[in-house]
Amino acid sequence: MAHDAIDSHQLTKTLIRLQAGTALLLLLMISCLDLFFPTQYALKAAVHGISAISALVIGTYMTHRAYFLLRGAKINYQSLRNWALAATMLNLLGAISGNWIYMRYRGQDGPRDWILQNVPDFHNVLMEFKEFVSLFPFPLMVVVCFTLFYYKDQIHLRHDIKQFIAIIIMVSWFFLMLGFVSGLILAKLRFV
């Protein structure tokens, strides 16, 4: 009796895409619904949330790609370059929109004032940590992007460089998660 299995390569590819797509769609709802919140800063909040979530999901997808780099597998570098560029641009958008919403956070009777009055450690420790750690993924992804574009397909000949950028992709994801979770905690505590 034949035991026909699905092509494992095709199955992996489909499942990775499905996981990232589902996560993106569901997580985006967290921020898309900000647009209907009763505040005049709803647009700023939504733009920052959407860019942060998109950066996190693409950053997560990039970690899947990083495993192939770590293993030294043959991969489509053109595709990886495009994804790295997209991830970098989303990180940049997250940082710029972060500045935009940060203005209201610091504004008169904004979340900072409320937090300092009620639970000061959430500003003095968590926010002061989050506002800088959230900037870490952008330069890290720039390094990845630069390396992939600079060495082009010839990077395949240098396994040590491939391993290094795979590690940076993983580290970038860690900082993305750190920034995202702390941002979510602060938004739950006091919305703009």
Add this chain to the structure above:
Amino acid sequence: MKTDKSNTEELDTLESDTPLYSGPVIAASLSALLGLLTLVVTHHISRLTKGLDKLIHSYGYWMPGSTGTGPDGSIGNYSGKETLALLVWTATWLIFHYLWRKQDFSLRAWTPFFLGTLVFLMLGLFHPLIDPVVLFIAGLFGYAA
């Protein structure tokens, strides 16, 4: 993920006409670390005195929304810290890239240092841990609170 044969077959025959150096990737990653270090250092400096806070802030005045009051607020001295970090990152990247574009370094040796520095920088932003250290160093320069 396009890993089908048509896309990867040519990788088997890939040969480098010129040697591939690791210098550019080291230059890019070291300069990024220095940019992030600038963020951490300027953050702690700006917390020492009002004068230093104003000085750091002044580097960010070019940024829209860097100053202002009222409900809409402003970015404040964060704009100056970002500006200085960007300046250090860009300047050091250009210099290191030019110097090391045809140099080969051990990435195996560099990776632990790179990761260790990132962890150090991250912990350097956690106030309960780093504040006593910052105050001790500041005290040596006469800035003790």
